Amino acid sequence: MKLELRDVRKSFGSRAVLAGLDLKVSAGEVVSFIGSSGSGKTTLLRCINLLEPIDDGTILLDGDEISKIGLDPNPIRRRIGIVFQSFNLFPHMSVQRNITLALTQVLGKQDDEANEIAKSLLTRFALADKIDSYPDQLSGGQQQRVAIVRALAMSPEVMLLDEITSALDPELVGEVLDVVRELKGSGITMLIATHEMKFAQEISDRVCFLDGGRIAEQGQPQQLFTNPSDERTRQFLRRVNF
Amino acid sequence: MIIAIPRLPRWPRVKESFFSKERLFDSFPRLLDAFVLDIKIFAWSTPAIIALALLLAIARSSRNPALFPIRIFVIGYIDIMRGVPVILWIYLIGFGVPGVGLERPFNSPLLWGSVALVLTYGAYIAEVFRAGIDSVHESQRAASRSLGLSNTQTMRFVILPQAIRRVVPPLMNDLVSLQKDVALVSLIGPIEILRQAGIDKAKFANFTPYVAAAIIFLMITIPLTRTTDYLLARERRRTSSTRVR
Numbered sequence: 001m002k003l004e005l006r007d008v009r010k011s012f013g014s015r016a017v018l019a020g021l022d023l024k025v026s027a028g029e030v031v032s033f034i035g036s037s038g039s040g041k042t043t044l045l046r047c048i049n050l051l052e053p054i055d056d057g058t059i060l061l062d063g064d065e066i067s068k069i070g071l072d073p074n075p076i077r078r079r080i081g082i083v084f085q086s087f088n089l090f091p092h093m094s095v096q097r098n099i100t101l102a103l104t105q106v107l108g109k110q111d112d113e114a115n116e117i118a119k120s121l122l123t124r125f126a127l128a129d130k131i132d133s134y135p136d137q138l139s140g141g142q143q144q145r146v147a148i149v150r151a152l153a154m155s156p157e158v159m160l161l162d163e164i165t166s167a168l169d170p171e172l173v174g175e176v177l178d179v180v181r182e183l184k185g186s187g188i189t190m191l192i193a194t195h196e197m198k199f200a201q202e203i204s205d206r207v208c209f210l211d212g213g214r215i216a217e218q219g220q221p222q223q224l225f226t227n228p229s230d231e232r233t234r235q236f237l238r239r240v241n242f
Numbered sequence: 243m244i245i246a247i248p249r250l251p252r253w254p255r256v257k258e259s260f261f262s263k264e265r266l267f268d269s270f271p272r273l274l275d276a277f278v279l280d281i282k283i284f285a286w287s288t289p290a291i292i293a294l295a296l297l298l299a300i301a302r303s304s305r306n307p308a309l310f311p312i313r314i315f316v317i318g319y320i321d322i323m324r325g326v327p328v329i330l331w332i333y334l335i336g337f338g339v340p341g342v343g344l345e346r347p348f349n350s351p352l353l354w355g356s357v358a359l360v361l362t363y364g365a366y367i368a369e370v371f372r373a374g375i376d377s378v379h380e381s382q383r384a385a386s387r388s389l390g391l392s393n394t395q396t397m398r399f400v401i402l403p404q405a406i407r408r409v410v411p412p413l414m415n416d417l418v419s420l421q422k423d424v425a426l427v428s429l430i431g432p433i434e435i436l437r438q439a440g441i442d443k444a445k446f447a448n449f450t451p452y453v454a455a456a457i458i459f460l461m462i463t464i465p466l467t468r469t470t471d472y473l474l475a476r477e478r479r480r481t482s483s484t485r486v487r
Contacts, residue, residue: 049388078390088385091481092403101399102389136482147385154389 001060002027002189003048003158008057008067009213010043017043019213020057025158025191030184032192032200032221035210036236041193042085044210045160048191049082061158078106081151082160085167087143089135089150095122096131099150107154121149125179141172148179159183161192165199177203197242201225209233258448265450269442270458273451276438277458283352283424283434287359288417294364299371300397316368323365329426332358336430355427363420370412374405407477414470418463435459 003025010018017040025031033041046052048059050066050073059067066076089098099121100114109117122128125145135143144164151159161180165173177199183190184203194200200207201221208218209230217230225242228234247253301309302316323331335358340349347353378401386396406413428437435455442451 046384051384051388073387074390074392077388082388084381084385086381088381090382090385090400090404092407102391105395105399106390134481150389 001025002029002062003191004058004060004063005048006058006060008044008047008059009055010040010047010052011055016213018047018054021214023208023215025189027157027189028187030190030192030203030205032194032204032207033210034194034197034200034207034236035216036239039210040213041210042162045082045162045191045193048158049080049160050076051082074106078154079156080158080160081154081156082162083144083147083151083164085163087135087140087147087167089143089147091135094132094134095127095138095146098135098146099153102150103153117153118149121153122146125149125182139172140168141175144168144172144176145179148176148183152183156188158189158191161190161194163193163195165194165196195240197225197237197240209236211236260449260453262448262450265442265446265448266454268446269439269451269454272442273435273438273454273458276433277435277455279432279434280421280424281462283356283359283427284421287356287363287420287424290360291363291367291420294360295367295371296402298364298368299375300402302368302372303375303397305393320365320368323362324369326362328359328362328423329429331362332426332430334358335361336427351431352427355430355432359420359423359427363416363423367413367416370409370416371405373412374409375401377408378404410470410474414467418466421463421466422459 001024003023005021005023008018008021008023009016017038021040021044023031033044035041043052047054047067053069054067057067058065061076061079089095090101093101096115096118099118100109100111103109103114103117104111119128119131122131125148127142127145127149130138130142130146135146138146144167148161148164164180165176168176173196177196180190180192180199180203192200192204204221206218207221207224208215209224209228209232210216211232217224217228217233224233225237228237250256298316298320301312302320304313332355336351336355339354339357340351382400382404383396386400387393391399425434425436428434428440433441435458439451439455443449
């Protein structure tokens, strides 16, 4: 297993957001998480990236427990990239510097090499002309594509995409999803929290419906979307008009 | 006002004792000479103040539980330094420290007056920096940490550069204030512009030197603020595309 979660629990105050969640993801698999707001999708991804410490349970990456208290999270985070709903580019740095910062400071690459990586990735995602721009000068879609490139530049083994199209105008969603399609082609393991049901159906190897801090139902997209077995899944899909 | 003031009954006397052309031209060069010392004190205190303030702000904003005692110490330090008037610290440190019997040049009131300025303004400006650090959204920290940057690297590359840009206007405000408070050091001895103006005033029984000193201060502080405004506007133009009218 590339990634495994066992009985993961996380509460904010008295509210249990993850209530004993179990999950296994194999290498190269693309797993989408759907569910209403507050069902724990974002928290789940943030816990896997160790941005939120879990209260109980175990998270394993390649069989190694990464959720141990006191473990240095930095070497683990290098292996797990995350892209946020709100892009979170560094506004005081050019596109190039946004990408090369962690390459030079965390991976210890020389400036030349880091710049080369940034340039080739930006070219691959049709952003080469934006290399000297600042985030404020880009559209939302471009910013989010740069954020994906920034995470990708670290050559992570797992990519976490946290509702990456939710803050975008409808017309900009397409260009970002195209990038994700291309990523899937490269064989990287991806965990995607999303409200884009059509996209989840198209891109996922497996879809998980989250409810009450657990996976209420999971299965191949075709099966889960057309013939859900759990009543809560049915209700949710009806609510989002899918 | 221009019409009304000259009609006041005692205006001619006030005019003679505050705005005497002769006294102004006589005192101006002397005051300008004395002002060099103000600039010197300002010039060597400012880098020390900024460094101390940054250190205090970073220590206070640190999230490492092991640094809790340091955070408490910093909070106490800032409270005490800010809670007492600058002039009192200049007296206490400027007269007190050399009083323990230090040898030259370590007993100079100039040195310890400057130290007092650094310690007090360091505390004021630390709070400015801390407000800047707090104003950077948590998601910036999340993005940086998620890329594998350590807490220290996140502070250095992501948080501080944004924080400092945001606090430049209040920072300049405090530096203008410092530029004026430098004159307080004169109260423990050194002859800088304010003291020189006092000497001239006493000698000629005329207040014009004070007006001249005020003009000299404005010659420095106004360009200082205008330059900051210009630099900030340029930075905004560089990093953003559109501006709302």
